Amino acid sequence: MSEDKHQHIVPYRLYVIVLVALLALTFASIGITSIELGEFTVAAALIFAVLKSILVLTYFMHLKYDKPYIKLMVAFVFAIFVVVIVITFLDYLYRV
Amino acid sequence: MAEHQHAHVEHPDMYDPESSKIGMWLFIFTELLLFGGLFIVYSVYRYMNPDAFHLAAEELNTFIGAFNTVILLVSSMTIAMSTTALQKGHKKVAIALVVITFIIGIGFLVNKYFEWGIKFSHGIWPGSEQMLNEMSQGEILFFGLYFVMTGLHALHIIVGLIIMGFAIRGVANGKVNAKRPSLLDNCGLYWHLVDLIWIFLFPLFYLIH
Numbered sequence A: 001m002s003e004d005k006h007q008h009i010v011p012y013r014l015y016v017i018v019l020v021a022l023l024a025l026t027f028a029s030i031g032i033t034s035i036e037l038g039e040f041t042v043a044a045a046l047i048f049a050v051l052k053s054i055l056v057l058t059y060f061m062h063l064k065y066d067k068p069y070i071k072l073m074v075a076f077v078f079a080i081f082v083v084v085i086v087i088t089f090l091d092y093l094y095r096v
Numbered sequence B: 001m002a003e004h005q006h007a008h009v010e011h012p013d014m015y016d017p018e019s020s021k022i023g024m025w026l027f028i029f030t031e032l033l034l035f036g037g038l039f040i041v042y043s044v045y046r047y048m049n050p051d052a053f054h055l056a057a058e059e060l061n062t063f064i065g066a067f068n069t070v071i072l073l074v075s076s077m078t079i080a081m082s083t084t085a086l087q088k089g090h091k092k093v094a095i096a097l098v099v100i101t102f103i104i105g106i107g108f109l110v111n112k113y114f115e116w117g118i119k120f121s122h123g124i125w126p127g128s129e130q131m132l133n134e135m136s137q138g139e140i141l142f143f144g145l146y147f148v149m150t151g152l153h154a155l156h157i158i159v160g161l162i163i164m165g166f167a168i169r170g171v172a173n174g175k176v177n178a179k180r181p182s183l184l185d186n187c188g189l190y191w192h193l194v195d196l197i198w199i200f201l202f203p204l205f206y207l208i209h
Helices: A002-006 A012-034 A040-060 A068-093 B017-048 B050-057 B062-087 B091-121 B129-134 B137-172 B182-207
Strands: none
Touching: A012 A040, A012 B062, A012 B182, A040 B062, A040 B182, A068 B017, B017 B050, B017 B137, B017 B182, B050 B137, B062 B091, B062 B182, B091 B137, B091 B182, B129 B137, B137 B182
């Protein structure tokens, strides 16, 4: 298989760095949600979750080293999800 | 396995890492949309019952949730590393890393068992009398979603463990190797999906209150 030639070997060290970043973000999100931020608590927690999922998708799930069309497919699915959420809330927020 | 009946037929090697990867991703998309639907249900009910969700979330133990988050993140790293080990030709290291991931997965389920056990001992389970009589509609919805979503997630952990079993066997008998790593790669992708879902479950159920 010609694929083998340009298969990218991710060094162990990079995975350790990503893990440390993920743990730091986890503890940061626990810290920030323990403060009373009212309405912003949900937003803060979600921002940290999104940052963490980007790290997991990019490095652990190898998207960084994948061909563009796979990245595009993943982005498309997340875009669909966001659109469905937005449409759902447009409905609920403007119900009389 | 079907080869046994047609042992005399020459089978071309159908191994294709790129197709395997696309297939796995397509499956992951269906999983993302499955949980995505549940997340939308959660967010709508949260929007409609903000106070009840706030109150009910205080029942959950943040420590045990955080602990499970940490070990699941570590397990994601170990299974990612096992692919690196396999590519470098370190078969034993690769197996050891998948075994570590497997053990952490079991640990996650053990924690979940105790966590759900505490809820059960407080009389909280879907349809329990305590829930129906003493809780508001919003709290019932919160715990209903809690059990369904963490339960479905735990089911995915169990499936992940089974796939890991096949990956370990494949690496051990040499069918999964540096030139044919797809089974281990896909096993890793699935496990990262499980991690990804938990990354959202943890803040939504344990942190926001």
